[in-house]
Amino acid sequence: MTPLLSPSELEQRLRRIGAERYHNLHPFHKLLHGGRLTRGQVQAWALNRYYYQSCIPLKDAALMSRVEDPAIRREWRRRLVDHDGEAEGEGGIARWLALTDGLGLDRAYVVSTRGILPGTRFAVEAYVRFVRERSLLEAIASSLTELFSPAIISERVSGMLAGYDFVSENTLAYFNARLTQAPRDSDFALAYVKREARTPERQQAALDALTFKCDVLWSQLDALHYAYVSPGHVPPGAFVPAEAGRS
């Protein structure tokens, strides 16, 4: 049996999961950030990740539908605002579509999610289902990958701007917004988890939830790497970059 951790020991354990399992360590991200992908491979990344982005408000609303405290719901509601915006064309999903637009993908095709990899779909669905079905503590703990995202984002933006002539500051606007949103959100979620995980069982559940979420992010890059880099077997029905000669 794991012993009871102090809140700061728990935080250290959570952060260690990020240090070992966050998807900035994945070979696909190293290629992406290093400017070593083709335009078609970057398109595939943005297309697939759109599905993840589009499902984030669904998981946040599912989480809120089980929060009895209005104060926590108000706090969590900001995530809905961040992703859906206040009006048409605003918010994180719209900014992600600006990215796919900028990469030359047809918007209707992106929004249809017809071309995404099955591996993307299954991973994202698993995440939404996890948040819907597990305890509130686990649902909130699974959001803690945001603790690790500011580092990857700065790296990604500078790397992509330097590495790709088809990428501009404007198309990467999504990430600038996340630089302030993610720390605000993860501060709240971390404080919640440190406060609410007060038995060894609940601490282990929170740690496992964060590990699960790292797996969700990691496996999406596995699927991209397998389909579009090495060996490069695109599954039937999935997006085929134009330069591969089949579009």
Add this chain to the structure above:
Amino acid sequence: MTPLLSPSELEQRLRRIGAERYHNLHPFHKLLHGGRLTRGQVQAWALNRYYYQSCIPLKDAALMSRVEDPAIRREWRRRLVDHDGEAEGEGGIARWLALTDGLGLDRAYVVSTRGILPGTRFAVEAYVRFVRERSLLEAIASSLTELFSPAIISERVSGMLAGYDFVSENTLAYFNARLTQAPRDSDFALAYVKREARTPERQQAALDALTFKCDVLWSQLDALHYAYVSPGHVPPGAFVPAEAGRS
């Protein structure tokens, strides 16, 4: 088999359900609005209805967790804002607590929901579950009781101010806000239902959902009337008004 209705015929049928089944027709509401209840009976009403109020954002978030269109989520999000407010002490739930405060109920007791009737709990839970599990069309159609609420609210506010010296404009602030929020919300939901219910089966599902919701509201008043008016059998564990000598 029901024939396919035009959108305006569907609206007429929806409105007829309200005319026949909305809870303004319930004897308890007539007593409440007519100033014919004791303070203890009004307390019981406000205490029980708090549970309904507190669960509304949970059902709205559950609904949003299944809406794929950000534009509809943005529209529905206003309901979360209305109920939870922008800050501590704001929003519909806080305004309802101002009402229970004004009626002399202990706030911690109200929020605990320990004293509510089982009939209240079961009806409200059935509503949240319905919205969580049924089709989005049914979930949205079940909100259409708001089409009928402005009439009952004006009646309620004037009737209660005239009838009870323990009620003030201030304690009834909840209802003033609803006078503008409810029509805005029900306009949107009605347009959605008229647009999306385009087969006889879906039209019937929408009509049934509104009937179900009328039952949810009605049965809460049945439980109150039975427990606190006639015959006045308060179930074990439920709130007992002080003037009945057991508080």
